[in-house]
Amino acid sequence: MMGREPQDDVIVVDDLVREFGDFTAVDHMSFRVHEGEVFGLLGPNGAGKSTTIRMLCTLLRPTGGHARIAGYDVVRQASQVRQHIGLVAEKLILYDRLTARENLRLFGKLNHLPEQVIDERADYWLDRLQMTRWQDHLAGTFSTGMKQRINIARALLNMPRVLFLDEPTLGLDPQTTRSIREFIMELHKQGMTIILTTHMMAEAEMLCDRVGIVDHGKMVALDTPGGLKRLVSDNGRLVLELEISNLSESMVRDLQALPEVASIDHESATSLRLHAQPGEGGSTEVLSRVIAAIHADGGRILRLSTVEPTLEDVFLKLTGRAMRDEASEKVAPRRGHWRRAATRVR
Amino acid sequence: MSEVLGASKGRELAASGLEDRRHGGGRQAVADAWVIAWKDILDFTRDRMRLISFVIMPIFMMVMTGYIFPNQNSLQNMPLAVVNQDQGPLSRMIVDALNKMTLPAGGGQARQGMAALGEAGPGKTASRSRSGNPVFRIQPAGSLAEAKELIKSGQANGAVFIPRDFTRQVGQGKQPHLVVVTDQANLQISSMLSSVLDQFLGAMATQVGAQKVAPLLAARETAPGPRASAGASGDGGSAGAVPGEGLLQMMAGAMQQAYGGLGAGGLQRARATVQPFVVRIEGIVPGPPNYFQFMAPGIMAMVVVMAVMMGLAGAISREREIGTLDGILIAPINRLSIIIGKTISQSLRGLVQGAVVLILAILLFHVKVYGSIAWVAGLLLLGIFSFVGLGILISAFATEQETAMTILMTLQFPMMFLSGAFFPVQQMPTFMQGLSKLVPLTYAIDGLRKVIILGAGWSAIQTEVLVLTGFGLAMLLVAIPAFNRVITR
Known part of the structure; x- marks a missing residue:
C-alpha cells in the first residue's frame, strides 16, 4: 500500500496543530507510537490530550500538520483509519435504552461485521469483562463501572489495531479500576497498541511503556516512566521518610547539623521528610549517619524509607503547580469567549 | 479463547469489510x-x-x-337586545321570528363548522328545524341607548332596533332603516351574529318585497306549490345567502296572515319578480363544508x-x-x-x-x-x-x-x-x-x-x-x- 510507514510505527504524528479561534489547543505536536505499545498521554486539564485523540480518531480536523494511523492519513483516508481504531472517549458511547448486547450488535453492524462474528466477539468480551449475566439488561440501568465495561467491549468489537482510551478509569470504584487496568495489560500482551490518557500517575506508571507529557498543546517530555523519573532524580538527591515515635526538637536540630542534610520537612508529630545530598560515601553513608544521629538522641525508629520520585513529581515539575482553569476544556480566555466556547463543546 | 479471537483475525475481518465497502x-x-x-x-x-x-x-x-374555534353550538341562546318602537304587525312578526329562530338539534349536523352557517353555505343547513334550541334570547329594551348599555354591560351580544312607524313606512314604500348593533369587543360572536341577522332580515326583506309585488301580478289562477330547492342571493342591501326554505315557508305564512289570502302560486311569481334568479351554492364534493x-x-x-x-x-x-x-x-x-x-x-x-x-x-x-x-x-x-x-x-x-x-x-x-x-x-x-x-x-x-x-x-x-x-x-x-x-x- 502506498505510503505505508515502517511496521513498528503504527501512529505517526507530525507537526499536528489544532486551533479553536485564536486559542491553540494542540501546538505543533509530533510523536510516534510503536506497534504493540501502551502509550500514555499525561497533562493538565485542557492541555490538548483529548483534542489530539479526537484528531487521531478522525473526529476533529487538524488545522495543520499530519497524522497517520496504520499508514493511513487521518484526514484524507479517514474511512480506512476508522477500520483500525477503537475509541473509549470521555463520554460513554452507549445507548441507555438498548441492552448491553443490543449495543454491541449495533456497533458491530456499523463496523460491517457479520452477525456471527459480532455474537462470537460479544460473547467473548462480555465474558472477559464479567458482564455476561447483564447482557440483556438495558444499559441505562447499569452502574458507571458496568457501563464502562460495555463501552470498552464496544470499542474492541472491530479488533482495532489501535485502541484509544481517554481516561478509562475516571470516576470508577477501585475494584472496577483495577479490573480495567488488568484488562488493559492483557490487551497489551495480545499485542494491541493502546493510547491512554489519565490523570492517575500510578496508572500511567503501571500500564505505559512510554509516557508523553503534554502541556499547552505541546509535548514537553516523552520517555519511559523510568526515564522521566530520572529527570527529577538525576541530581542525585536522596529523600528519606522517617517515623520516630519520640520525635523531638533536639533530634531534628541534630539531624539538621549533619553536613549531607539539605532540609527537613515536618510531616506530622512523629514523621518527617529529609532531603540529603550524598557526599563521597554515597547514600549508604547518609543512611548510617542519620540512623546513628537518631540513636544518639535515644530516638526509636518506627519506619525508614527512601522516597523514589514518582511521575507525579515529574508531572508537577514539568507543568508547574498552577491550576489550569484558563485553558480548561470549556472555559476559554475572555476575548472571543462566545465563539470558542461553542466550538469546543462536544 | 483469546488466541482464537486474536488481533490478527480481527484485522483480516476488518480488511474484508473494507473490500465489501469498495464493491457495494x-x-x-x-x-x-x-x-x-x-x-x-x-x-x-x-x-x-x-x-x-x-x-x-x-x-x-x-x-x-x-373545540376552541366557534361552531354552531356557540350560536345558542345568544342574548339579543330588541328595541321595538313600531308595534305594527310587520315588526311584531320580525320579533316573533327572531324569538322562534332555531338551529337544527343533535349530533352530526351540530358539529358542522361555522362555515356552514356564517359563510356562504348551501342554503339548507341553517335554521331549518323548529325543534332545536333557540338561537336568540330576546331582551326587550326601550331605546337604542338602553340596548347599547345592555351590550356594554355584557347582557346582550347585539341589538336589533326597529324604528317608530316601521310597518307603515314599509307599507308606503319609504324604505325605512332597521338597525343591527354589534359588539366590537367580541369579534367572533359579533361577526356571526351580524351575518345571521343579515341573512335573516335580508330574507325577510325579500319576502316583504315579494308580498308587495304579488298584488300587482294577481288575477291569475293557482300554480304548483313552492319549489323544493330554495336558497337565494340577497338583493339590494342584504348580502349573503338566504336561510332555509323552512324559514321562508314560515314567513310566507305570517305574511299571508298579515296581508290577506294570496295564492302560493302568486307568491311564487312575485318572488321571481323581486328575485329574478336564484343562486345555489355547490361544493366540489357533496355535502356541507x-x-x-x-x-x-x-x-x-x-x-x-x-x-x-x-x-x-x-x-x-x-x-x-x-x-x-x-x-x-x-x-x-x-x-x-x-x-x-x-x-x-x-x-x-x-x-x-x-x-x-x-x-x-x-x-x-x-x-x-x-x-x-x-x-x-x-x-x-x-x-x-x-x-x-x-x-x-x-x-x-x-x-x-x-x-x-x-x-x-x-x-x-x-x-x-x-x-x-x-x-x-x-x-x-x-x-x-x-x-x-x-x-x-x-x-x-x-x-x-x-x-x-x-x-x-x-x-x-x-x-x-x-x-x-x-x-x-x-x-x-x-x-x-x-x-x-x-x-x-
Whole structure:
C-alpha cells in the first residue's frame, strides 16, 4: 500500500496543530507510537490530550500538520483509519435504552461485521469483562463501572489495531479500576497498541511503556516512566521518610547539623521528610549517619524509607503547580469567549 | 479463547469489510442507514412516557383546535337586545321570528363548522328545524341607548332596533332603516351574529318585497306549490345567502296572515319578480363544508413536519451532546447513512403520528378523505422531505439539544400561522401571503387539503409536489455539506 510507514510505527504524528479561534489547543505536536505499545498521554486539564485523540480518531480536523494511523492519513483516508481504531472517549458511547448486547450488535453492524462474528466477539468480551449475566439488561440501568465495561467491549468489537482510551478509569470504584487496568495489560500482551490518557500517575506508571507529557498543546517530555523519573532524580538527591515515635526538637536540630542534610520537612508529630545530598560515601553513608544521629538522641525508629520520585513529581515539575482553569476544556480566555466556547463543546 | 479471537483475525475481518465497502458502496450505505434507523426506533419504543405523549400530542392538538374555534353550538341562546318602537304587525312578526329562530338539534349536523352557517353555505343547513334550541334570547329594551348599555354591560351580544312607524313606512314604500348593533369587543360572536341577522332580515326583506309585488301580478289562477330547492342571493342591501326554505315557508305564512289570502302560486311569481334568479351554492364534493375537513390536513401536516424536524435536529444534537454520535462517526460508514437513517426513523414516527391525527379526525370529527390515502401519505412524506435539510442544518450548528429546540420553537410559530394550518392563507394581507409562499409547509398543507377535501389526484397537486421536492433538494444540497463539515470541524 502506498505510503505505508515502517511496521513498528503504527501512529505517526507530525507537526499536528489544532486551533479553536485564536486559542491553540494542540501546538505543533509530533510523536510516534510503536506497534504493540501502551502509550500514555499525561497533562493538565485542557492541555490538548483529548483534542489530539479526537484528531487521531478522525473526529476533529487538524488545522495543520499530519497524522497517520496504520499508514493511513487521518484526514484524507479517514474511512480506512476508522477500520483500525477503537475509541473509549470521555463520554460513554452507549445507548441507555438498548441492552448491553443490543449495543454491541449495533456497533458491530456499523463496523460491517457479520452477525456471527459480532455474537462470537460479544460473547467473548462480555465474558472477559464479567458482564455476561447483564447482557440483556438495558444499559441505562447499569452502574458507571458496568457501563464502562460495555463501552470498552464496544470499542474492541472491530479488533482495532489501535485502541484509544481517554481516561478509562475516571470516576470508577477501585475494584472496577483495577479490573480495567488488568484488562488493559492483557490487551497489551495480545499485542494491541493502546493510547491512554489519565490523570492517575500510578496508572500511567503501571500500564505505559512510554509516557508523553503534554502541556499547552505541546509535548514537553516523552520517555519511559523510568526515564522521566530520572529527570527529577538525576541530581542525585536522596529523600528519606522517617517515623520516630519520640520525635523531638533536639533530634531534628541534630539531624539538621549533619553536613549531607539539605532540609527537613515536618510531616506530622512523629514523621518527617529529609532531603540529603550524598557526599563521597554515597547514600549508604547518609543512611548510617542519620540512623546513628537518631540513636544518639535515644530516638526509636518506627519506619525508614527512601522516597523514589514518582511521575507525579515529574508531572508537577514539568507543568508547574498552577491550576489550569484558563485553558480548561470549556472555559476559554475572555476575548472571543462566545465563539470558542461553542466550538469546543462536544 | 483469546488466541482464537486474536488481533490478527480481527484485522483480516476488518480488511474484508473494507473490500465489501469498495464493491457495494451504495447498498452498504443503505444497510447502514437501516441499522441506525432500527436503533433509533428501538430506542424510541423503550421509553413509555415518550410513547404515550407521542400519541397524546396529536390528540390534544386535534381536540384543542377542534373545540376552541366557534361552531354552531356557540350560536345558542345568544342574548339579543330588541328595541321595538313600531308595534305594527310587520315588526311584531320580525320579533316573533327572531324569538322562534332555531338551529337544527343533535349530533352530526351540530358539529358542522361555522362555515356552514356564517359563510356562504348551501342554503339548507341553517335554521331549518323548529325543534332545536333557540338561537336568540330576546331582551326587550326601550331605546337604542338602553340596548347599547345592555351590550356594554355584557347582557346582550347585539341589538336589533326597529324604528317608530316601521310597518307603515314599509307599507308606503319609504324604505325605512332597521338597525343591527354589534359588539366590537367580541369579534367572533359579533361577526356571526351580524351575518345571521343579515341573512335573516335580508330574507325577510325579500319576502316583504315579494308580498308587495304579488298584488300587482294577481288575477291569475293557482300554480304548483313552492319549489323544493330554495336558497337565494340577497338583493339590494342584504348580502349573503338566504336561510332555509323552512324559514321562508314560515314567513310566507305570517305574511299571508298579515296581508290577506294570496295564492302560493302568486307568491311564487312575485318572488321571481323581486328575485329574478336564484343562486345555489355547490361544493366540489357533496355535502356541507366541514370545519374539521379544513383543519385536519393542516394539523396533520404541521404535527408530522414539526415532529420530524424536532426529532431529527433533537436526536442528532442529543447524540452529539451525550457523546454517542462519536461512536457512529468513528464507524467506517458514510456520513450520508447517518442522515438517511435518522430521517427514516423520524419519518416513520411522523407517519404514525399523521395516521393518529387522521384516524381521530375521521372518528371524532367526521372528516372524510375524498382522495387517495396513498397521496396523503405521499404528500406527508414530501412535506417531511422538504424539511429534512433544515433539520440537519439546525442539528449541525446547534451543539446542544436545548439550542436546537430553541431554534425550532422560534421557527415553529411563524410556520404554524404562515402555512395556513389554522387560517386560510387567502385571508392574509398580500405581504404575509408572499411570506407564506416561502414556507414549504404551506404547499404540503395545500396539497393535503386538495387531496383530502376535494379528492384531487396527481394533476391537481403537481405544483405542490414539485415545489416540495425542489425545496427538499435545495435544503439538502446546503445541509449535507454543512453537516459533513461541521460534524468533524
